[in-house]
Amino acid sequence: MKVALEVRHMSQVTELTQGLEVIGPQKPEYETILSEDALAFLADLAGRFAPGVKQLLAGREARQAMVDAGQLPDFLSETKDIRDGDWKILGIPEDLRDRRVEITGPVDRKMVINALNARVKVFMADFEDSLSPAWDKVVEGQQNLKDAVEGTIEYTNPANGKHYQLEENPAVLIARVRGLHLKENHILYNGEPIPGALMDFALYFYHNYRALLQQGSGPYFYIPKLQSHLEARWWAQVFAYTEEKFCLQPGTIKVTCLIETLPAVFEMDEILYELRNNIVGLNCGRWDYIFSYIKTLRNYPDRVLPDRQQVTMDKPFLSAYSRLLIKTCHKRGALAMGGMAAFIPAKDPAKQEQVLAKVTQDKELEARNGHDGTWVAHPGLADTAMAVFNDHIGPDMDNQLHITRDVDAPITARELLMPCEGEATEEGMRANIRIAVQYIEAWITGNGCVPIYGLMEDAATAEISRSSIWQWIKHGKHLSSGQLVTAELFRSMLKQELEVVREELGEERFNGGAFDRAADLFEQLTTADELAEFLTLPGYQILTQETVS
Incomplete structure (x- = not known):
C-alpha cells in the first residue's frame, strides 16, 4: 500500500512536499519517526538534492573510465591553490576534541546501549556497512537513536530476561549515514527511490538536533565512501540549507568523513575545504580503502593484491595513505582518526593474549604515526586501545593535533599507488x-x-x-x-x-x-x-x- 504524504498543519504546502510516498510496511510504532513534519523535511531535501546524486554517481563512472583507459589517479592540478593555501576548518566542539577510542556498530537496540556504555569516547551508530538496511531495521534504528538521545532507551532480552539501560556519562553519539550509491526502496520521491543517505540524515537530524544541542552536544555525522570534493560540496550544501532552514548557526552540524576510497585520498585537502564549516576530521576507513584500491586499479595487472591477511597497514601504499591523512588533517586543524580493530575477545586465554597483542601492535602504529584516535568493534577491546592512546596522548591533551609531520618528505601519487608485495595462497x-x-x-x-x-x-x-x-x-x-x-x-x-x-x-x-x-x-x-x-x-x-x- 502506498501512503502519500500530506502536510495538513503547515500554513502552506509547497511543491517540494508533494510526491513523497512511503511504501514500506507500516506499524503503529513507526508513526513517531515517520511523522508528517519529519517526512516533509525529507521531501524538501529530496526535491532539492536527490537530482544531484545522479550527477555525482555519473561523475564516478566517468572518472573510473579514465582510470580503466590508463590514466592513473593523481592530485588535481585545478585545485592546487587549495592544497597550497593557508586556511583551516571552522573548529571542533568540546565534546569531539577527545576521540582517542571510538566503538562502531549497527543501530540494533541492545548494541546501541552497550556501545554507549562502553569505556570509549564516541559511539558511531551505523546505518551503513554494519547494517543490513532492511526496512524495519532502518526505521527502528532511528527510534533507537532517538530514545538514546533522550536517555530513555532500555531493552530486556526476551530469552533470559536480562535488562539493559544507559549508564551515566555515555559516549558521544555520531550517526553514520549510508553512502550516496545506496537507495531507500521503501520511500519514493516522484516515483523514484530516494537516496538512503538523505533519509538517514534527515530523520536523525530532525528528531534529535534540539535535544542534542540542549545537552551541549550537537547533530554529528560520519559520511562514508566519498570519492571527490564535488561530493563533499554536495554534502556542504545539504548542511548549509538545513542549518538555515532551522535557524541554526552555520557549522552547527559537524561531520567526520571517511577516506575509504582511492580517488578520495588525492582530494583530502579539497574535501576538508568544501566542508570547512562543518567538518571536524577524516578517518582511515582502511578495509574499504583496500577494496577501493582493487576496484579502481582493476585493469592494472601490476597492482594485483595478495591475500587480504597480508595487506597490513605497514605496507607502503597503506602507510603513505595513513601518514598523508594525518599531515593533511593536522595542517587544517582537523582530527585524523585511525582504523578498525575488528577482533573479538577470545574465551581461550592463550588466544586472547594473541588478540590483545595484535590490537596493541596495530594501535601503537597508529598512535606513533600521529592519529588522534582509533576504532574498535567490540567493547572488550576498548581498554587495550585506550591504554595505547593514553600513553601517546597523555592525560593533559585531548588529541595529537600538534603532530604536524612537516618534516616528512612529500607523499607522492607513486607511493599511494605502489604495488603490494605478497603471495596469493x-x-x-x-x-x-x-x-x-x-x-x-x-x-x-x-x-x-x-x-x-x-x-x-x-x-x-x-x-x-x-x-x-x-x-x-x-x-x-x-x-x-x-x-x-x-x-x-x-x-x-x-x-x-x-x-x-x-x-x-x-x-x-x-x-x-x-x-x-x-x-x-x-x-x-x-x-x-x-x-x-x-x-x-x-x-x-x-x-x-x-x-x-
Whole structure:
C-alpha cells in the first residue's frame, strides 16, 4: 500500500512536499519517526538534492573510465591553490576534541546501549556497512537513536530476561549515514527511490538536533565512501540549507568523513575545504580503502593484491595513505582518526593474549604515526586501545593535533599507488570464500554485523574477498602452490567450502539459512566480466524484494 504524504498543519504546502510516498510496511510504532513534519523535511531535501546524486554517481563512472583507459589517479592540478593555501576548518566542539577510542556498530537496540556504555569516547551508530538496511531495521534504528538521545532507551532480552539501560556519562553519539550509491526502496520521491543517505540524515537530524544541542552536544555525522570534493560540496550544501532552514548557526552540524576510497585520498585537502564549516576530521576507513584500491586499479595487472591477511597497514601504499591523512588533517586543524580493530575477545586465554597483542601492535602504529584516535568493534577491546592512546596522548591533551609531520618528505601519487608485495595462497582464497559466503548470507537475511572466525565482519570484508578473487581470475594470477586462478577453480573451491561451512555451522543452521542463494550471488559477482561496484546493490534487491513487491 502506498501512503502519500500530506502536510495538513503547515500554513502552506509547497511543491517540494508533494510526491513523497512511503511504501514500506507500516506499524503503529513507526508513526513517531515517520511523522508528517519529519517526512516533509525529507521531501524538501529530496526535491532539492536527490537530482544531484545522479550527477555525482555519473561523475564516478566517468572518472573510473579514465582510470580503466590508463590514466592513473593523481592530485588535481585545478585545485592546487587549495592544497597550497593557508586556511583551516571552522573548529571542533568540546565534546569531539577527545576521540582517542571510538566503538562502531549497527543501530540494533541492545548494541546501541552497550556501545554507549562502553569505556570509549564516541559511539558511531551505523546505518551503513554494519547494517543490513532492511526496512524495519532502518526505521527502528532511528527510534533507537532517538530514545538514546533522550536517555530513555532500555531493552530486556526476551530469552533470559536480562535488562539493559544507559549508564551515566555515555559516549558521544555520531550517526553514520549510508553512502550516496545506496537507495531507500521503501520511500519514493516522484516515483523514484530516494537516496538512503538523505533519509538517514534527515530523520536523525530532525528528531534529535534540539535535544542534542540542549545537552551541549550537537547533530554529528560520519559520511562514508566519498570519492571527490564535488561530493563533499554536495554534502556542504545539504548542511548549509538545513542549518538555515532551522535557524541554526552555520557549522552547527559537524561531520567526520571517511577516506575509504582511492580517488578520495588525492582530494583530502579539497574535501576538508568544501566542508570547512562543518567538518571536524577524516578517518582511515582502511578495509574499504583496500577494496577501493582493487576496484579502481582493476585493469592494472601490476597492482594485483595478495591475500587480504597480508595487506597490513605497514605496507607502503597503506602507510603513505595513513601518514598523508594525518599531515593533511593536522595542517587544517582537523582530527585524523585511525582504523578498525575488528577482533573479538577470545574465551581461550592463550588466544586472547594473541588478540590483545595484535590490537596493541596495530594501535601503537597508529598512535606513533600521529592519529588522534582509533576504532574498535567490540567493547572488550576498548581498554587495550585506550591504554595505547593514553600513553601517546597523555592525560593533559585531548588529541595529537600538534603532530604536524612537516618534516616528512612529500607523499607522492607513486607511493599511494605502489604495488603490494605478497603471495596469493590457496589457504587465503579458501578463507575468502568461506568468509564471503557467510557474510553475504547474513546480509541478505537482515544482519550486517557478523562474527566470523574471531573477527567482527561488515560489508567491506566481503567486498575485499570477492573483488580480490575476481582480480586474480582476470589477471591470471597463480597461487603459491602453482595453480592458475580461473573461474572453474573458484567454482570448484566454492562448492567445497560450502560443505565446510555446512559442517562448521551444522545442518539445521545451514539448511535454515540462505547459503545457496548467497553462494549464487557470490559466484555471479566473482566470475562476471566486469567488476560490480558494490555487492550490496544486488544484495539490497534480494533483501527488499518482498517488502516492495
